[in-house]
Amino acid sequence: PPPALRLLPDFPDGGEPSAERLRRQRVCLEGLGRPPAPTEVRGTVRVLGCPGPTEVTVRYTFNEWLSFLDVPAAPLPPAPATAGDPPAERYGFSLCVPPSLRQGSALHFAIRFRSPQGEYWDNNGGRNYTLRCCGCPGAGPAPPPPAAGSPPPP
Secondary structure, eight states, rough: OOOOOOEEEEEETTTOOOOOHHHHHSEEEEESSSOOOOOOEEEEEEEEOOOOOHHHHEESSSTTTTSOEEEEEEEEEEEEEEETOOOOEEEEEEEOOTTTOOOOEEEEEEEEEEOOOEEEEEEETTTOOEEEEEEEESSSSOOOOOOTTOOOOO
């Protein structure tokens, strides 16, 4: 049987938020559920709180932005604050992945935060967040081949 397909993040830092990035952008990806399921991607977002109504949505595509979907994110309980972090609100989101997604295809997404103060985006520094659909029978990449004259790994 073919290996199970998984969506793997294709962004080096995993989108880890930083206090500086949150202050600059007002919104940032906090993290993704590990590992993203082949039928659903869950994640959390942090936004700088502000007075008035707010809206957090995740815009995503499976066809390189020929079309896209906007999915609302829902408020979550606050996470414990750490020293130096600005006061932030947390939101959770869930993206439905179509069963037609095939190995090698990608899901791209960006996060939008709207408030009376304006509209702000976290789009991974202009590159968008990308999850690649991979056939992943093991837990990770294959180890490098042994050097000449080295015994094979156990």
